[in-house]
Amino acid sequence: MRIAIYGAGLIGAYVGGRLAAAGGDVVLIGRARSRAALAGGLTLTDYTGARITTLPLPFAEGSEGAAGAGLVLICVKSRASAAVARELGPHLAPGALVVSLQNGIGNAAVLAEGLGRPVLPGMVGFNVADQGPGHFHQGSQGGLHMGVDPRLPLDLFARAGLPLTLHADMAPVLWSKLLMNLNNAVNALSGLPLREELATRDFRRCLALAQEELLALCAEAGQPLARLTPLPAAFLPKVLRLPDPLFRLIAGNMLKIDPLARSSMADDLASARPPELDALNGEVARLAARLNRTAPVNARLSRLVEDATTTPDRWSGEALLADLQRARGG
Ligand SMILES: NC(=O)C1=CN([C@@H]2O[C@H](COP(=O)(O)OP(=O)(O)OC[C@H]3O[C@@H](n4cnc5c(N)ncnc54)[C@H](OP(=O)(O)O)[C@@H]3O)[C@@H](O)[C@H]2O)C=CC1
Numbered sequence: 001m002r003i004a005i006y007g008a009g010l011i012g013a014y015v016g017g018r019l020a021a022a023g024g025d026v027v028l029i030g031r032a033r034s035r036a037a038l039a040g041g042l043t044l045t046d047y048t049g050a051r052i053t054t055l056p057l058p059f060a061e062g063s064e065g066a067a068g069a070g071l072v073l074i075c076v077k078s079r080a081s082a083a084v085a086r087e088l089g090p091h092l093a094p095g096a097l098v099v100s101l102q103n104g105i106g107n108a109a110v111l112a113e114g115l116g117r118p119v120l121p122g123m124v125g126f127n128v129a130d131q132g133p134g135h136f137h138q139g140s141q142g143g144l145h146m147g148v149d150p151r152l153p154l155d156l157f158a159r160a161g162l163p164l165t166l167h168a169d170m171a172p173v174l175w176s177k178l179l180m181n182l183n184n185a186v187n188a189l190s191g192l193p194l195r196e197e198l199a200t201r202d203f204r205r206c207l208a209l210a211q212e213e214l215l216a217l218c219a220e221a222g223q224p225l226a227r228l229t230p231l232p233a234a235f236l237p238k239v240l241r242l243p244d245p246l247f248r249l250i251a252g253n254m255l256k257i258d259p260l261a262r263s264s265m266a267d268d269l270a271s272a273r274p275p276e277l278d279a280l281n282g283e284v285a286r287l288a289a290r291l292n293r294t295a296p297v298n299a300r301l302s303r304l305v306e307d308a309t310t311t312p313d314r315w316s317g318e319a320l321l322a323d324l325q326r327a328r329g330g
């Protein structure tokens with residue numbers, strides 16, 4: 001089965017490269033600058049010390065690269081989903097399975113509407129960092145999750161070291177991932193790598209404030225959350241607020257991240273791309289509006305990240321916490 005990877009960025013190149021290294025027939029679809037960066041082949045490393053190299057992968061700069069693919073993995077940022085659906089539709093084989101590997105809640109639905117066919121939601125639980133042209137590093141644990149579909153080449157994903165965890169209902173998985181992604185904005189504002197940021201109690205307290213908002217809204221909406229970490233989602237804010245030694249003892253796993261890894265939103269700010277706010281903190285605001293509530297902490301985080309796109313600024317944990325507490329009203 002030919003697999004088209006739509007979006008040859010961090011997730012697309014890493015997942016596509018590992019599938020190709022395991023024998024998959026993979027084509028990358030992306031921009032000219034990605035083609036140039038990947039022209040020497042891929043080097044894929046991970047936190048366990050694994051190192052895989054590949055020859056240059058077939059690369060297309062347009063959707064025609066997806067013609068004949070049986071599986072298309074969508075790996076663009078959320079804001080590009082509607083445009084990708086428009087570009088991809090005319091080239092998609094009738095029986096092809098399309099899977100969204102994007103963060104956020106609504107991408108599969110946006111793609112499905114544009115393509116006029118169902119799209120399977122997926123979720124990437126790990127971080128990928130760019131370590132130079134063609135070198136992509138998986139800097140944290142966390143697997144690949146997808147809805148159930150008999151067309152998925154499960155063996156290939158397993159051989160590639162990316163075994164799929166399948167879920168009859170992906171919504172609790174996506175909402176739980178969103179809870180984690182509320183750290184993307186905190187991380188971007190901190191200017192620190194994820195590990196250093198999460199090792200700083202005041203930044204963890206900022207994340208706890210943002211997560212509490214979403215947890216309360218999910219409870220009110222009756223939206224269940226999948227358990228993606230050893231700790232149930234509802235306990236996370238309490239654990240995040242613990243003093244550093246206790247936090248390390250109880251949740252040391254959260255700090256097992258490559259020392260250089262940053263959130264994908266921090267990557268956006270660093271490369272002057274629009275941050276993926278609408279699909280993350282913006283989704284919290286939409287849920288709040290649906291319930292006639294507000295989400296002032298997440299609204300404030302969105303505002304601060306927007307501001308940082310024009311006036312780059314690094315926040316201390318103390319200053320950000322004080323700002324978010326003011327936004328929350330206490
Ligand atoms: N990075 C990470 O560690 C993680 C990311 N995710 C999620 O995965 C998704 C992808 O993120 P990530 O890989 O970091 O993003 P990247 O920005 O690194 O990659 C996306 C790539 O797609 C390209 N692209 C966008 N639109 C098109 C188009 N119409 N045609 C061809 N190429 C296009 C982009 O080019 P250009 O920039 O020029 O538009 C870019 O090269 C996001 O939803 C993210 O939140 C999930 C888990 C971890």
Ligand SMILES: CC(C)(CO)C(=O)C(=O)O
Binds near residue numbers: 181263264
């Ligand atoms: C893996 C994680 C949670 C943090 O890197 C992420 O999804 C992101 O950076 O967007």
